[in-house]
Amino acid sequence: MIRIRENAEGVALSGGEADEELQLKAAFGNIRRTWWRLMKAQRRLTFFSAGYGQAATIFPIIVAAPRYFAGVLTLGGLTQTALAFGQVQSSLSWFVDAYPRIAQWTASVNRLTGFDEALGRVQQLSKSPAALGVTPSPTSTLIVKDMQLSLPDRRSILDHVSVCIDAGDRVVVSGPSGSGKSTLFRALAGIWPYGSGTVSMPNGKRMLFLPQRPYLPIATLREVLSYPDSPDGHSDPTFEGALHDARLPHLIGHLDEQANWSLELSGGEQQRIGFARAFVYRPDWLFLDEATSAVDEATEEALYVLLQERLPGLTMISVAHRPTVAKFHHRRLTLHPETRSIEDGVVSPAR
DSSP states (O other): OHHHHHTHHHHHHHTOHHHHHHHHHHHHHHHHHHHHHHHHHHHHHHHHHHHHHHHHHHHHHHHHHHHHHTTSSOHHHHHHHHHHHHHHHHHHTHHHHHHHHHHHHHHHHHHHHHHHHHHHHHHHHHHSTTSOEEEEESSSSEEEEEEEEEOTTOOEEEEEEEEEEOTTOEEEEEOOTTSSHHHHHHHHHTOOOSEEEEEEEETTOOEEEEOSSOOOOSEEHHHHHHTTSOGGGSOHHHHHHHHHHTTOGGGGGGTTOEEOHHHHSOHHHHHHHHHHHHHHHOOSEEEEESTTTTSOHHHHHHHHHHHHHHOTTOEEEEEOSOHHHHTTOSEEEEEETTTTEEEEEEOOTTO
């Protein structure tokens, strides 16, 4: 339901209401069937435990009744027999009485042990000597050494790649779709453990990653623009200037408005919010992964020009398919999926 709510416009434009209704009914059908199975299991358990308790009450009386009617056992003796049996039965029936709590405890333990095993596998992967690691470097150079990059299914993307990017470089990363450009960015950010080798990032430098769809927290626009910084460290003119540079002047009066901005703004506006965030955050290294794919070429060119003007010492690494982006870079890294290698070259002025 949340997914449909977030993509309501796309569903309506495609006329997919009937299909989504069928999927929702199927999902709620699974919920109904699961609850029905749970109710039947609860009924059987209740019948067993309640029946056991009721049977234990009358069982000693039924067993001792013939001796009572034969005059061998007095009424007091019959009562004592029933009480004694009740004491023994109560001591021996702990498991029956505690079975519902044991079942709930078992289900909770199974979930927690499964979660713990998953965490253990991730930690084991990250601590593996062959795992891809990102370490701080005392130099101002980003150094990728002997990187082997893989997918979770262990299919290799890059094999033994080494690259150096100096401070102030402007590099465009290109290659066919599916060649692993976004995966390479995730590896540089330190969030992709599938692979081996080392990535040395300049220590003490402000870095900002702008994915194709930037993360916009549910907060005030001021907090969205300053993320991951605190908004208290920036002035109103800084926010207003960033919005103006990002061609979002209509949002200047909404700095203190709280909303779910990922639903309020279009894809192009969200990407321009990412650039406004860069103008506010002022990173030393900026990584852009198809960060202008939803804006027109004129706006794209204006944003890159402003990046160079507002942040003159910026080191910029961009993933892009459009040739218009390449002219703002002087170096090109081309991924070749057939050889799982990277070609390092110079951006041609004709491009």
